[in-house]
Amino acid sequence: MMAKSFRLEKNNSDDIGFASTCLVAGIIDFDEFKAWLYFVMENSDEIPSYFFNILDINEKFEYTLKRQEVVGFTPSWEGTTFEENALYGIGYKRNIAYQNDVVSQISALKALSKNPHIEERFKETFPFLELPE
Template sequence: MLKIYKDNSDDLGFVIGCLFSQAINLCEFRLWVDSVIEKLPADLIPNYMFDLAGFDGHLFEISKIIGFVSSSKLSNDEKVSLSAIAYLRGADVYDPPVTKEEALKALERNPNILERFKSTFPFIKLN
């Protein structure tokens, strides 16, 4: 079961964390939302997922749309690892929390983040 609900939002929080860290872009975020909508039975899809499917606003508005702040339960080091994925994908990371080298070292310490990224976004091919 995907964790995209207010009382358990780990998966949604991870995806939003990927978006904020620039590991994914808004188009890829919407592709993930679409994939969730396709996978789940209609009665299990929160209404905000339909709103997110067409989302094209400012990132800070996402919490307003879903009605809560999602939680990924990632450690700070794991969050830095998301920046490494952004760098690996060639993103020009805006206001990075650490240097590219530090981010890549964090990803080496947290290979689970890269595996989770790959399983969460199977439509994204990494070099």
């Protein structure tokens, strides 16, 4: 099997940006974020050194607080507002107690139904996570 090319660098950080956005928004927890790092490490030929810095961190708060320092840049995912709302819809699907100050559950789930590519992206990014139907 050929290694996948992940976007993990300062000028092309879409994959780490998407995973980081999911973490910060509470769509995944810190253990799931670390599981993603290991997934990338197993499926990529080149591992950025900052992955090891992140793996040394014990909690989400520390990562969010020191992200720029630990990674060396701020990872970004260029999702539109509607795509971000759809991502929050995944948070609501995954966790009945999920709370979000940006968008209501109804609006987020509606955005998710109108942006099925976001759910596909989530499944591709985190193939080891179950996503309720």
